[in-house]
Amino acid sequence: MATAFDTPVLPFADPFAALETQIEASTRAINASAELYTHVLNMQAAASRAFLEAYSGLGAQAAQAVQIGSQRSAETTEHAAETTERAAETAARTTRTAARATRRAAKPAARAAAPTARAAAAPTARAAAPTAPTAAPTAPTAPISGYDDLTAEQIVAKLPEQPQTVLARIATYEQAKDKRAPVLERIAALTGPEPAPGYDALTDDEAQKLVTNGSATLAAAVRDYERRHKDRASVIETAVRHADGDTDAS
Numbered sequence: 001m002a003t004a005f006d007t008p009v010l011p012f013a014d015p016f017a018a019l020e021t022q023i024e025a026s027t028r029a030i031n032a033s034a035e036l037y038t039h040v041l042n043m044q045a046a047a048s049r050a051f052l053e054a055y056s057g058l059g060a061q062a063a064q065a066v067q068i069g070s071q072r073s074a075e076t077t078e079h080a081a082e083t084t085e086r087a088a089e090t091a092a093r094t095t096r097t098a099a100r101a102t103r104r105a106a107k108p109a110a111r112a113a114a115p116t117a118r119a120a121a122a123p124t125a126r127a128a129a130p131t132a133p134t135a136a137p138t139a140p141t142a143p144i145s146g147y148d149d150l151t152a153e154q155i156v157a158k159l160p161e162q163p164q165t166v167l168a169r170i171a172t173y174e175q176a177k178d179k180r181a182p183v184l185e186r187i188a189a190l191t192g193p194e195p196a197p198g199y200d201a202l203t204d205d206e207a208q209k210l211v212t213n214g215s216a217t218l219a220a221a222v223r224d225y226e227r228r229h230k231d232r233a234s235v236i237e238t239a240v241r242h243a244d245g246d247t248d249a250s
């Protein structure tokens with residue numbers, strides 16, 4: 001009787017044989033795809049390199065063009081500056097020449113016009129002279145406070161105590177106003193040089209010191225001056241003593 005071990009196992013032989021064939025076909029397909037993909041990548045890389053090279057070439061050309069344009073622009077600017085400078089120098093020389101010519105031409109014209117201008121101005125000045133306002137005369141100022149209210153006798157009584165400068169002002173004021181003879185005559189009698197410069201402003205003590213330290217001539221002058229003016233007793237006594245003492249000693 002036949003057993004199971006006697007029967008050959010064949011059902012799996014065909015499937016495994018087909019599997020090997022399928023693996024080979026798949027391998028060929030994968031290799032072909034890989035080669036195709038690699039070829040495509042190489043083509044893309046080559047195209048990219050070509051594009052980059054072309055773009056780089058255009059950039060270099062553009063940069064070179066810009067550099068050339070800059071050089072030409074700089075040359076043009078320099079040329080324009082030189083032209084402007086030459087034009088300015090020419091204009092300055094022309095201006096100076098014109099100014100000198102104008103001055104030379106103006107001098108004869110000014111000399112010729114001067115007599116005409118003076119002749120034209122003279123009648124105008126003569127015509128305008130009568131219309132010029134004349135200043136009103138200034139009224140003299142009273143030399144002493146309340147002078148206009150004093151009588152001639154009161155003024156005469158005050159004259160001896162006045163210094164020479166005030167006497168001169170009183171004489172001028174009286175001559176311009178009332179011309180009273182007693183006042184003018186008394187002023188004339190009192191008018192004269194001081195014994196020493198500034199003597200009228202000295203106090204009693206200062207006048208005595210002046211006499212004490214001075215000569216007999218000065219003492220005599222002080223004596224006579226004091227008797228006609230302030231008549232200060234202490235000053236007169238000192239002056240008399242020094243004037244007489246020096247006379248006796250001589």
